[in-house]
Amino acid sequence: MTSSPSTQTPLSAAPLDETRRHWLRLGGTALAGLSLLTCARAATPHAVGHKFFADGRVKPFGGNTIICHLPQQDAGYASFDALLDVYRDFPHHPFMAKMAPLPPSSYHMTVLGCADDEHRKPGLWPHGVPMDAPMAECDALLMQRLTSFSLDCELPLRMRVDDQRPGPGEGLRIEMAPVDAAEERKLRRLRDQLADLTGIRAPDHDRFTFHISLAYLVGELHAEEREALERARRAWHTELARKVPVWHLGAPEFCTFDDMFAFRRRMYLV
Missing domain, CATH: 3.90.1140.10 (Cyclic phosphodiesterase)
Incomplete structure (x- = not known):
């Protein structure tokens, strides 16, 4: 029995512009998640800029x-x-x-x-x-x-x-x-x-x-x-x-x- 050909176009055979948009969508999502993660990790501790400088020196705070x-x-x-x-x-x-x-x-x-x-x-x-x-x-x-x-x-x-x-x-x-x-x-x-x-x-x-x-x-x-x-x-x-x-x-x-x-x-x- 001969199988009928798939009607879905493989990603490799998709038009170039469509493929590019596909990866850009994935990449944009991943980059957004990475950006949020990086910002969370790089959050400035509460005391910095108020009671201390970032290098640990005590800051004026009357x-x-x-x-x-x-x-x-x-x-x-x-x-x-x-x-x-x-x-x-x-x-x-x-x-x-x-x-x-x-x-x-x-x-x-x-x-x-x-x-x-x-x-x-x-x-x-x-x-x-x-x-x-x-x-x-x-x-x-x-x-x-x-x-x-x-x-x-x-x-x-x-x-x-x-x-x-x-x-x-x-x-x-x-x-x-x-x-x-x-x-x-x-x-x-x-x-x-x-x-x-x-x-x-x-x-x-x-x-x-x-x-x-x-x-x-x-x-x-x-x-x-x-x-x-x-x-x-x-x-x-x-x-x-x-x-x-x-x-x-x-x-x-x-x-x-x-x-x-x-x-x-x-x-x-x-």
């Missing part, structure tokens, strides 16, 4: 904040020493070449992030302070408001390393949580009081998670580097939780800063 520095002396120094062990381990990890480590002297936990020179809009800038006010004027006005603040909660603030919470993916930080429900209520109430007094209430105010920043991402990590970072991050969290089950933090401090390397205490909140 502002103010309410924090608890990690104690380096007397009671509570064990937490600072434990973080120093993490800092000493940094050079052993190739992914750190794409990160900008913070100096240990800057280690702190934020109680309430306040104002900075780049984000001048409602919620992130103190209510009642002109949006174009110099940063020094903003610092002074917030200090004036905070002089009337009375810290009515028990110290120290008691925290623990939260080794189950995932990292934000924008650098390296130690995730912290209050030791129990009572401490959680105390800290949330403190944040609400300070937000009402300063007139600063960020969109994530109620969702804010406590942490200690150790390094900022300044270069895009490859998949293997991200996996290595996550393994190291989890190992560091586990070891810190073992070494210091409860972290004791003293009175919150109103601080000003010119960049991410130093937070200068202007007053304790008492």
